[in-house]
Amino acid sequence: MGRAWNMVAHATNIPQDAFNVFAICNEIALITENTESALVLKLYSYWRSSASYRLRIALEMKGVAYDTISIDLHPEVKQHQSDAYRRLNPQMRVPAIEVDGEVIGQSMAILEWIDETWPEPSLFPDDPVDRLKARAFADTVASDIHPLNNPSVLAILRNQLGADKAATSRWYSDWIQLGFAALETQFKDGDTPYLFGDCPTIAEICLVPQIYNARRFEVDLTAFPRLVAVDAVCQSHVGFRAAAPEMFKPA
Numbered sequence: 001m002g003r004a005w006n007m008v009a010h011a012t013n014i015p016q017d018a019f020n021v022f023a024i025c026n027e028i029a030l031i032t033e034n035t036e037s038a039l040v041l042k043l044y045s046y047w048r049s050s051a052s053y054r055l056r057i058a059l060e061m062k063g064v065a066y067d068t069i070s071i072d073l074h075p076e077v078k079q080h081q082s083d084a085y086r087r088l089n090p091q092m093r094v095p096a097i098e099v100d101g102e103v104i105g106q107s108m109a110i111l112e113w114i115d116e117t118w119p120e121p122s123l124f125p126d127d128p129v130d131r132l133k134a135r136a137f138a139d140t141v142a143s144d145i146h147p148l149n150n151p152s153v154l155a156i157l158r159n160q161l162g163a164d165k166a167a168t169s170r171w172y173s174d175w176i177q178l179g180f181a182a183l184e185t186q187f188k189d190g191d192t193p194y195l196f197g198d199c200p201t202i203a204e205i206c207l208v209p210q211i212y213n214a215r216r217f218e219v220d221l222t223a224f225p226r227l228v229a230v231d232a233v234c235q236s237h238v239g240f241r242a243a244a245p246e247m248f249k250p251a
């Protein structure tokens with residue numbers, strides 16, 4: 001049985017000038033009437049979490065309403081390790097969503113679910129080989145770069161293995177640069193605004209948060225002009241803008 005999820009745009013994040021814009025890929029699908037049976041998705045996330053940022057981009061691209069429940073990952077708060085959150089999500093990570101009363105984590109699985117539940121605009125290119133490449137791009141970020149730079153990994157380096165600040169920064173930037181070097185080589189000859197044409201896909205949904213992290217930790221990105229150029233195009237996309245960490249930064 002399908003559920004009637006609420007398709008009203010996120011009222012606080014979408015700029016007023018975006019309302020009533022019909023869905024084409026660089027705009028956002030906004031269906032403005034609410035229905036009594038509509039449910040609002042609950043997203044457990046942290047404003048600076050790049051895996052959470054992925055889901056915000058996808059939801060904003062599709063104009064899906066969601067309520068954000070902030071789980072503070074700050075090292076002095078560590079709300080994700082609290083008993084209350086552990087009971088909801090034993091993985092003790094963000095993001096997670098609540099579906100049918102259950103809290104479920106893992107951003108890549110959730111992205112697939114979002115796309116299946118709200119198919120337009122698609123998060124994937126039309127061509128099957130491009131779909132394969134877009135998933136491979138996304139997995140390079142989500143499986144090969146991001147997990148190595150997680151706060152819990154950095155804490156083990158620092159607290160158990162004696163790495164100092166310089167060594168930890170080196171670790172952080174080396175993993176990003178290794179992964180980005182492969183992606184830049186594979187995509188440097190592209191001449192479309194986005195990696196797979198005129199519309200963003202799951203590849204940009206993973207790229208943009210990872211570039212945000214890289215900049216936050218002052219990783220040199222000069223060797224990756226194509227990735228940086230694609231990121232710049234995404235910054236002018238209404239869905240990406242509405243999902244930006246600064247929009248969710250606590251006051």
Ligand SMILES: N[C@@H](CCC(=O)N[C@@H](CS)C(=O)NCC(=O)O)C(=O)O
Pocket residue numbers: 048049050051052073080092093094095105106107108142150151152153
């Ligand atoms: N594979 C997971 C990774 C989620 C993840 O590690 N999230 C980070 C924030 S971006 C987190 O919660 N880290 C907590 C920690 O490292 O203790 C996903 O894609 O959702």
